[in-house]
Amino acid sequence: MRDFSYVRADSIEAARKAAALPGAMLLAGGTTLVDLAKCGVAQPETVVDITHLKGLDTISVDATHATLGALAKMSHVADHAGIKSHFPAVSEALWQAASAQLRNMATVGGNLMQRTRCPYFRDPSNFSACNKREPGSGCSAIGGVTRGHAVLGTSRACIAMYPGDLATALVAFDATVHLGQRVLKVDDFFLQPGDTPEREHDIRAGEMITAIEIPGSAAARRSTYLKVRDRQSYEFAAASAAVGLELETDGRTIRDLRVALGGVATKPWRARAVEEALKGKVLDEDAVRKASGLAMEGAVDHGANHYKIELAPRVVARAILKLGETA
Numbered sequence: 001m002r003d004f005s006y007v008r009a010d011s012i013e014a015a016r017k018a019a020a021l022p023g024a025m026l027l028a029g030g031t032t033l034v035d036l037a038k039c040g041v042a043q044p045e046t047v048v049d050i051t052h053l054k055g056l057d058t059i060s061v062d063a064t065h066a067t068l069g070a071l072a073k074m075s076h077v078a079d080h081a082g083i084k085s086h087f088p089a090v091s092e093a094l095w096q097a098a099s100a101q102l103r104n105m106a107t108v109g110g111n112l113m114q115r116t117r118c119p120y121f122r123d124p125s126n127f128s129a130c131n132k133r134e135p136g137s138g139c140s141a142i143g144g145v146t147r148g149h150a151v152l153g154t155s156r157a158c159i160a161m162y163p164g165d166l167a168t169a170l171v172a173f174d175a176t177v178h179l180g181q182r183v184l185k186v187d188d189f190f191l192q193p194g195d196t197p198e199r200e201h202d203i204r205a206g207e208m209i210t211a212i213e214i215p216g217s218a219a220a221r222r223s224t225y226l227k228v229r230d231r232q233s234y235e236f237a238a239a240s241a242a243v244g245l246e247l248e249t250d251g252r253t254i255r256d257l258r259v260a261l262g263g264v265a266t267k268p269w270r271a272r273a274v275e276e277a278l279k280g281k282v283l284d285e286d287a288v289r290k291a292s293g294l295a296m297e298g299a300v301d302h303g304a305n306h307y308k309i310e311l312a313p314r315v316v317a318r319a320i321l322k323l324g325e326t327a
């Protein structure tokens with residue numbers, strides 16, 4: 001880790017101003033930033049500590065929407081009674097993320113901004129080729145070990161998977177991210193790699209996440225987050241699905257369906273083809289399994305990650321069917 005300057009911001013304005021300095025990085029819970037600095041991926045010239053900013057850790061929820069301050073801890077949001085009843089998929093996504101210690105330390109703003117777990121990206125001393133770290137240097141993963149890499153949204157420049165759980169649930173329910181002057185859909189905030197994998201978010205110099213807003217809906221109230229991984233805790237998703245369901249008054253016909261995928265794409269991935277195929281249809285296992293296959297439209301594997309193309313539709317189907325069984 002190399003030397004850097006430290007600034008403790010005492011207002012959002014001061015934080016934004018300091019964040020606009022070249023080489024400046026915000027410090028929230030520090031659970032990602034410190035790791036990345038230790039392995040040499042992050043080389044901040046100035047670390048802007050925002051942990052003491054007042055009013056950014058509030059959580060407010062009613063039936064119409066939830067507002068999460070950027071500094072709200074993952075564990076507090078996961079355990080919030082309003083989030084559990086109006087947005088269960090958000091609570092479940094957070095409960096299944098990381099470990100208890102990390103959730104107590106880490107913030108929801110920092111969670112959205114976490115970087116890929118691609119092992120080549122995180123090992124600059126052994127792998128110099130990484131377009132995300134060093135634009136134009138190549139990609140060590142293509143032709144390498146790809147078990148954890150993305151099958152959706154990839155490019156010739158980068159196949160890294162976005163690993164966060166919370167953002168997957170947010171994308172399913174049309175959440176927005178507040179950046180000060182600008183408010184963006186979370187879906188638009190995350191960028192596909194294309195030719196510029198080093199640009200992961202639509203965030204500009206001097207901007208910071210101040211809050212996340214989630215609109216309430218019947219589908220958000222009847223929702224779940226299903227995460228399949230190599231072990232039951234402290235592990236990133238092999239494939240996950242955030243699903244919300246609203247049925248007509250007959251209790252069988254699908255009025256609204258939300259599906260987003262995690263663990264399989266370069267950004268949190270809304271599976272609109274699955275939603276459209278099932279809306280207006282009777283909730284039936286065969287129809288659900290058939291439609292869930294559409295989640296993988298356009299998927300491209302790189303050998304060892306082929307299993308994700310088979311796994312993800314099963315995760316989607318299981319989540320929809322599980323919701324169908326709940327009252």
Ligand code: FAD
Nearest residue numbers: 026028029030031032033097098107109110111113165209
């Ligand atoms: P920090 O480390 O402080 O910051 C992370 C990044 O976000 C930095 O680049 C920082 O500059 C930027 N940043 C922070 N706040 C803001 C803001 N308000 N506006 C703009 N930029 C900001 N996550 C999952 O979702 N699922 C998992 O299963 C999971 N498992 C994990 C396992 C391990 C072993 C570890 C170490 C992490 C795991 N994580 C997982 C990631 C973890 O959730 C993140 O490290 C954490 O959420 C980051 O939050 P933080 O507040 O500590 O961010």
Ligand code: SF4
Nearest residue numbers: 118130131139158159
């Ligand atoms: Fe770097 Fe992306 Fe290739 Fe991983 S997949 S080595 S992050 S360019």
